[in-house]
Amino acid sequence: MIPDRFAPVLEELHPLADRFEAAGHRLYLVGGTVRDLLIDARRDDFDLDLTTDARPDQIKACLEGWATAIWTQGERFGTIGAKLGDRVYEITTFRAESYADDSRKPHVTYADDIETDLGRRDFTVNSMALELTGGATPTLVDPHGGAVDLMQRVLRTPLGPEISFSDDPLRMLRAARFIAGYELEPTEQLVAAVKEMASRLEIVSDERIRDELDKLMTVDHPSTGLWFLYDTGLADQFMPELSLMRLEHDPIHRHKDVLSHTIAVVENVRPPHEQPDDRPPFDFRIVRLAALFHDIGKPRTRGYLEGKGTTFHHHDAVGARMTKKRMTALRYSNDDVAAVTALVALHLRFHTYRLGWSDSAVRRYVRDAGDLLHELNVLTRCDCTTRNERKARQLSKRMDDLEERIDALAEAEEIAKIRPELDGRAVMDHLGLEPGRDVGDALAFLLEIRLDEGPIGLDESKARLDAWWAARSDAG
Template identity: 45%
Template sequence: MVKMAEALERLQSLAGSPIVRRVSTAFADAGKELSLVGGPVRDAMLGVPVHDYDFTTDASPDEILAIVAPLSTAHWDIGREFGTIGARVVAGEGEDAVADTVEITTYRADAYDGVTRKPVVAFGDNLEDDLKRRDFTVNAMALRVPEVRLVDPYGGVEDLLDHTLRTPSSPETSFGDDPLRMMRAARFASQLGFHVADDVQDAMRAMAESIGIVSAERVQVELSKLLCTAAPTGGIRLLVDTGVADIVLPEIPGLQLEIDEHHHHKDVYEHSLTVLEQAIDYERERHPGEAPDLVLRLAALLHDVGKPATRKLEPGGAVSFYHHDIVGAKLAKKRLRELRYDNDTIKSVARLIELHLRFFGYSEGAWTDSAVRRYVRDAGPLLERLHMLTRADVTTRNRRKAERLAFAYDDLEQRIAELAEQEQLDAVRPELDGNRIQEVLGIPPGPEVGQAYKWLLELRLDEGALGQDEVERRLREWWARRSA
């Protein structure tokens, strides 16, 4: 719970920090207003460490630049069109000096055309109007500096205390200005653990299709931010429940398969959310303190998206999803491309989905060393992520089954570690390179060299390291058989 007295004390501390004090004093000396706004104010009141210094002012971009240039080691105006100037500000001297990045934006009073979501940029002349155009009341609070006065014209403090997300203007107006705010509602609900007000949810349901006018790049950024929150499943549920996910990520609501009265199977949607939660738990357990793993989280959320397309009702009440791993990898790749994810992310997520069922063959019967080597080879640099995804994919309530699968994967990881120690498994390659293959077989460069290399790799995977003399002998025998 947020205690008001402690929250105000934290605001005083924020206003008194060296960077804020130096910037605010410079603006006051220039006769200009300055306020910390949005995230820094909200986070300070919640007791969350403040990492971003976002200011707003009545100064024009040219005036902002003139004021901050003497305070900074670097400054940039990439957002100048929208009134934003960034700078690296230094406060203090010698060993006591501190430096941090600040962004300072002129008051805005934008208008929107409601078709392309591109604002007609217009600068405003007062703080209250600037706050009204922000997304949620908890982000529409400002802290005047250097005098330290909280400005909250739209009830952000009350909503902060109630852990509620509301919009400063009507939600229909706010989402009409920028439909992406519907996704931001889901992200902040997950990030802050807040409830989204009923009227805001109603507006999301009524206006869900308008998210279609937002660029794929902006949707992708917001989806990634949601997935990288501490507990993203609440936000995902909100997007699904309001219909927004039907537009931006339809594969997820598509997992809510109808249950036939005679054919019963797990709820794939709920299972996928549980897998995401468990993958995050493994991520934190194995890599504490590290940044969220977006690739792992995307793969966990999307790992079963091939099930609706491969669902088959079998005689006797069974339900099968044959090859849903392969189909799911293709569907995930298509969706992530449409959302403009980078090629490395797309390739990694699709590969994890394609491989996520491979382990279950191990649990049904012991693998040979050759099969373990192939598992590692196929996973490549994604092996650690595949470990976490595969473990997270076990959501059965049957305790004995869960324990059996966990024991089997412990055993597999142990065998991988032992083989890696013996053979440097993570860098498995034939014992002969292409040049030596040509020398041994007396052949020129060409496709035959590649075929021989591939055969030697299979030999290495099957039998491990054999030594160069033995490998050359085997290669000559293979070539003779092939030629015959």
Template identity: 50%
Template sequence: MSVLNAAQQNAVAELLRVSPVADELGRRFGAAGHELHLVGGSVRDALLLRLGDDLDFCTDATPEQTLELVQGWADAIWETGRDFGTIGVQKNGLRLEITTFRAEAYDGVTRNPIVQYGKSLLEDLERRDFTINAMAVSLPEHVFTDPYGGLADLAAKVIRTPAAPSQSFGDDPLRMLRAARFAAKLQFTVDQSVITAMTDMCADLDRITAERVRDEFTKLMSGADPITGLRLLVDTGLADRFLPEISGLKLEIDEHAQHKDVYEHTLIVVANAIRLEDADAPDFVLRMAALMHDVGKPATKAVGRDGRVSFHHHEIVGARLTKQRMKAMKYPKDITSEVVELVSLHLRFYGYGRGEWTDSAVRRYVTDAGPLLNRLHKLTRSDVTTRNRRKAANLAADYDALEERIDRLQAEEDLARVRPDLDGNAIMELLGVPPGPIVGQAWRYLKELRLDRGPLNRDEAEAELYKWARDQGHVS
């Protein structure tokens, strides 16, 4: 332990925004004879001057004693983590998690710890994943504790483990994914000893549930630099344990059948998509679609007689593989559906520049994309990675023209809500039929007609309905 130096004083200055709550809580614990320390990611983020509203604390008080100390003081209390020693508290808009000192043991089969309460702050810090998360600030005294050089690693932008990496990852293999996630989030370098252990122990990730892997991977993809994290996953073999399609993009390229490096192209597309995101928050659906858009290429690769490589219908195969993989990773159905739809549509634009698209084709493009249209715009633009400047400029101009055309038709026809010119009630009244399959068939026919020809007036729509019904033998 030491008195704060200048760098650490900056962290305390960052804490001043929340110190009325944190220090008040520290005094309550101190008056009862207990320690309280701000710890882990909260200290790391304070040192990086990016402290949020979620604060982590550790204490020598038991969960029962913590509950007694916060009752009557907290705005809200939750006990969902009580079995793991954690009591949640809300106070003045801040979310606080207070955890009893831990000294965990692992069974070496799952990542589930055998929860054992520790006796000291140092024992608690030793069990943490990385040195940059193994620092603490006592409250209210603001004494800084850094037994594993986390401050130096933070300054050097290096990710290391407090104990030997093999021991740390053997205890909890999920920490290997967390290393890649922090590399993506913080844009830090992972220490070589950590990379070596990740490579040697990648198979241990199979001990982790799909849901936990999914959550870490989602955080990685939502980081500031997911490309760094993705490369680390592929290079260490971790990706092969839960997302082998990405490593599979490394197709062999030879002098006789050259094609673009699909793996490198994919990473560029992800980076391009990130640059096109709205500034408010990472768009996981767009990023995941960019990552998966070409996963169908390995299965569809063919070399023609002229030596040219093709990947016919890779978007169809890719959509199927994406659905299977995201289902295996336990992603929610709505997120999976959106990513799969973007993968299946990402090639639809190509061919527009040849002037073959009618207004009907544009309507169908918009209707098929539905609420994903804005993301599809971004994904399609991101997919242009050619080094040929003229070709890239032409593709960009073509897509500009398509968007302008969509805007024009949108203003004229409200493409976002394309419906038949007659609704179900009108169809039943005109044909004299009850609710049933005929109404649905007629509705779909009229919608297709609407997409092909644009809006029809009432007389035209009725005439088309009667013609369809006669052709189908529904009326004489």
């Protein structure tokens, strides 16, 4: 019996199924959509994945006159893309694919039956299909018991895990996302296979690894997936710094180790739908990545100071350099690398706030954070993982106070647009200068005044500029 919640999707696909059936082909809804509908995920943003016995040329013939757009970039892998309205569809010929021992790309061969196609998929919970042709009532095809595994929260592969992970080693990393995202428990055989085959990940492109890591980092609760990466040694293949963080702050008192703290901070960064309504929006993925990397520099900077215990001097600066190197190796975009690196470099700045910040220090904090101000504030709040409720309340109160001061200064001074009260053209006109280094130095001088004192007015700015220029000229 197909649950009623399938009805809207089935109704949408009915005209397309009729086209394939009229052409003598079979058509199945497959993969994540079937899985999510079975657990009533209540999503409405599905990209519908379908599979068929039709070959790519036959798929295109069935789509002609129905789809508003067709694309064939994946045709050599048996996939034809289509769009109707706002909905995207991918239709793939039954296939069996595998990687050669030294290849980063799959070798694709077509299959003639749905069971073979489902058998080559990653996990049983994704190896279910709903036949849309061959009768009035769609039929669930589940040869590997995926529905039962989904209900019992078990993660296993349709064939032996060694076969599945050999076919596509990225599936080992994908397992972490399904463990975390669907609260699934991997079988002992699956875990053993990942530990044995972790090095096989080296044939997978950096871009695919990056994309899969991003997906793990944006599930609601990624911690179990991150621990899976550590426990199996899989993280060592693409982010060895993760395992190095498994060290204790204080070997004598056995404080929480850096990796445990890091994963707790990642968890603390809650998705936008869980944020308080009065909080400004922020880039969730970027902050999650910054949380993952924020203490990456601690193992390299670990020291010991008599009377103070373990120290990690300058781990923010060292960590920023390490973050840039690792994210670049994983082929993250320049914007992503710059944003996460900046947050890692700035993540300790707030800790001196308890000593008392002047308005000038608040302005500099806002200036240095730039467009990442809200992201930095979220990361700072989430970096508190203490179980001491009094300390947690104190940190939260200090952060509330800083944000209130930022808001007050912003209202008074347009702090988000901090810049000198004279622009470059005004400086050149006032001092009679041509474009060059002197103009840049003058603007830097005026910006320091702006940061230290706030707006001082045009007349005072010109007077200070005259005095600065006279002193500079005398010194020259």
